[in-house]
């Protein structure tokens with residue numbers, strides 16, 4: 001297989017996003033657009049990778065390293081166009097023999113298989129290949145101008161196209177694969193005599209064709225190469241990605257009663273025979289083991305759900321929630337940074353934060369772990385088989401021993417020994433005949 005290198009252009013400010021965040025860090029299915037591009041490209045195991053960023057974009061570099069630890073960086077000080085941006089990768093790619101893929105950080109839905117198909121098309125006969133698509137509405141995209149018989153003669157940007165060219169619906173995805181030596185031979189020749197006064201990478205097509213090199217194109221479906229320039233396109237990318245993730249879950253043996261109302265993240269791991277009811281939102285970092293049930297209207301992020309566990313309806317699993325095998329987390333229960341061990345039940349109206357709930361323990365309705373004293377977070381440890389009566393407040397740090405009982409309505413501030421009963425509430429007093437006496441007293445006042 002021909003070795004590959006990649007360049008990802010990610011220096012654009014993305015003014016049309018109207019955002020303080022660099023465009024490529026905007027998320028689609030819980031993962032930045034840059035993360036999507038790098039994880040697809042990563043499957044080609046590139047020998048070298050260069051991400052071109054703008055000045056002062058440390059967050060872009062951090063994100064790129066998460067998804068491609070070998071990535072190197074080049075800074076484009078001013079945004080003078082895609083060819084200008086690609087030029088900054090020159091030093092890192094000097095001497096590389098193979099195929100270089102140029103990717104745009106704002107084209108997040110592209111699949112690894114498509115990139116492979118593109119890279120494989122590059123040969124000595126055709127050293128430059130364009131990834132193209134038939135657009136329903138080509139507005140805003142560069143158009144491919146083909147010679148009779150197939151080769152690409154030029155790419156014309158929307159703003160430079162005449163009316164006839166604007167009617168062309170075969171568009172440039174922005175992604176190209178090119179023999180690395182040819183890239184650096186032609187790039188310096190690209191000028192900026194166009195409507196936007198920018199150095200267009202797309203001009204490399206015309207230069208290659210004029211130099212007698214054949215430029216080919218490979219097609220993919222339009223949704224895969226949607227370019228995200230504004231929030232409306234971001235929302236379209238999200239919808240398309242959700243469709244893809246849901247289809248993958250269904251194919252893997254997950255039941256989604258209403259797929260369209262279940263939101264997944266790019267890294268969501270769901271085992272076969274999981275059932276997910278309608279209106280569930282799954283943020284990044286979630287894994288759900290086989291046979292688990294996620295009931296309607298639940299919200300999960302950075303959490304794990306064990307085999308045959310049940311969550312919801314209306315449950316919230318926050319970062320660090322670990323629901324083990326056959327445990328139950330019921331309605332209006334919030335769990336944060338806590339382990340609910342095997343078979344334990346937290347069924348109604350409860351907050352469990354910074355805690356362990358031992359195997360088989362039962363947490364009564366309305367129980368709260370008071371984990372925060374205004375300055376620090378503290379831990380609550382609930383032993384195996386313990387029983388916490390309804391509406392108890394467990395003031396951390398505190399331990400409830402194995403098999404211990406806590407009476408309903410208690411405010412527990414001290415450790416409870418294994419097997420003991422702790423009751424910490426006002427004692428009930430009863431005054432016989434009090435109601436009649438009160439009525440009589442009220443009567444004299446009238």
Ligand code: UD1
Nearest residue numbers: 009011012079080081082085105106141142172174200227
């Ligand atoms: C580009 C293509 C167009 C294609 C479309 C597909 C060019 C000239 N045009 O247009 O043919 O149909 O993508 O989505 O390439 N960038 C930099 N530095 C710059 C300019 C851009 O890093 O100076 C980066 C941007 O961050 C972005 C990518 O390059 O990730 C594409 O730039 P953008 O301005 O969005 O190009 P389009 O107008 O969409």
Ligand code: CA
Nearest residue numbers: 106227228229
């Ligand atoms: Ca774009």
